[in-house]
Amino acid sequence: MPRVEFLDLGRVVEAPVGATLLEVCDDHGLPMETACGGFAACNSCRVRVLSGVLSEVEDVEDPFLDDPGQRLGCQARVVGDVVVRLEPGG
Numbered sequence: 121m122p123r124v125e126f127l128d129l130g131r132v133v134e135a136p137v138g139a140t141l142l143e144v145c146d147d148h149g150l151p152m153e154t155a156c157g158g159f160a161a162c163n164s165c166r167v168r169v170l171s172g173v174l175s176e177v178e179d180v181e182d183p184f185l186d187d188p189g190q191r192l193g194c195q196a197r198v199v200g201d202v203v204v205r206l207e208p209g210g
């Protein structure tokens with residue numbers, strides 16, 4: 121399975137292809153905020169991608185992303201090894 125590193129949390133976990141980063145955090149007890157419950161409406165789950173790739177950006181994410189290096193953890197899905205850090209929006 122791909123490896124997902126949460127650099128700021130000091131954790132590397134294995135995650136199935138197709139899982140959202142929010143699901144990965146839930147599965148491993150990692151503290152990703154989810155004010156809207158994972159419906160691309162709050163920006164609290166935002167991450168910065170430091171290396172690797174995730175699934176294609178969903179249209180619903182666009183309003184929350186300041187630049188192409190950011191993703192919403194509730195929408196971005198694992199496709200391979202990736203390194204991210206939590207970067208919630210205000």
Ligand code: FES
Nearest residue numbers: 158161162163194
């Ligand atoms: S959990 Fe609210 S936007 Fe992702």
